[in-house]
Amino acid sequence: MDIFSQPDVQQAVLTGFAWILKLTGASGVLALVLGVLLAGMRVSPVPVLRGIGTTWVNTFRNTPLTLVVFFCYFGLYTTLSVELSSDLDLNVFWLGVLGLSAYTAAFVCEAIRSGINTVPPGQAEAARAIGLTFGQTLRLVILPQAGRAVVAPLGSILIALTKNATIVGTIGLAESANAMKQLINDNGNVVIPIFLVFAGIFVALLVPTGYLFNWLGNRLAVRR
């Protein structure tokens, strides 16, 4: 474990996990917003919107994230020269956020949609009966109840997103998986402690998150 007392090693680990947290935070917010919008589209009365939502979900849910991230880098950046930041690292970071959010939004959308279906139909009928429009029904009656029903699934999606953030390392960000690979290559004599430290940090971050969201989900669930 000596190597983890070296300042440059500590720096590499910290930087790696800082990237993971930043990727998770930025993509989490974007994916939540986009996912709720997509779910709204998928239950809307306008067929075109439903079609767009369905296409989005089917495309991203069935494509490997590695390919999505790959496409963001080699497709958007290298081929179409879409540049999101002049700083090299930040550019890769935002391209990664773009891929992660587009991918995760598909799962958020499906979770919200299944949440909508846990709300008793009477709620929607009552909302219509007092003259609320589709937007009002969704915003004021259905989504608040659906949201409380899907706290735990959204927690699983957040955990998955945190782990998926390592894939952005593929396109050259020095996040945790890349940092670990580098450390392993430099310190061949202590590969098991290195793996256990990196894996342990993930376990320490994600296992409590899972319990927290399950607890929150139980607390917030609408009793019926």
Place this chain on the structure above:
Amino acid sequence: MSATSTMLYDHPGPRARIRNRLLTVGFSLLTAALLWYVYVQFDEKGQWAPALWKPFLKSATWIDFILPGLWGTISAAAVAMVLALAFGVIFSVGRLSAHAAVSVPAGVVVEFCRAVPLLLMIFFLSYGVPFITGAPFPAFWAVVIGLTLYNGSVLAEAFRAGIRAVPAGQSEAGYALGLRKSQVMTHILVPQAARSMLPVIVSQLVVLLKDTALGYIIAYPELLQQGVNVLSANYGNVMQAAIVVAAIYIAINSVLTWFAGWLDRRTTRTGRTTVRIAPVQDLGTAAA
């Protein structure tokens, strides 16, 4: 699916019909504009050049690159799926064991494998293990073992939920007949849980198949590696190759997803199952 999502709006009256039509036209134009923008961008960079797309019409492209890649993907997925099923059964039963000496370690292994990113495990196997053994670790097995540990632990949790969802009367009846604990598990609980687990297993197969793409990162010759990396090195058509490969993944996974849904509807309809469990959410590289 219950009906709430179909109860959200009234049957459209004259005004709603006009509004819906306006929205339809508006969003159709918006989508068309977006597609046109993409088309123009591609055009500006010369991405529609026939030389970049032609390779996909040649049989050599498919025989030399895409089909071997597809074989790499499917063989890794198939082996990993079989191993993950075994892992899932063993660890779900282990976690349900009445002996803490069995259930606690099983729980720790499952929680650990679910919380560690797959990429970290694959990196450890393919870059770390050679330092210990002194021999290179085959990329195929790095992918397969990583996938097995991760998907196996997800399946273990799903199986555990399935076994616990079998009505208590079933195991009580078994004990009343004088069966031992292991007999109740193997003869009564697992067979009933397994039937209801079938759709979950197939949806996990989609996750597993997608995750084989991580093999690309450690140069395992699967579909992404062969189709996008190697192929485009020959023809300089990264974008085109990525689009074709994405289409192949989407086609295979859509069929599997449809199959999982069909199995689910079928087991529900025949009423031969006593257990209903919510499908594990398909979370791509990670369901936790």
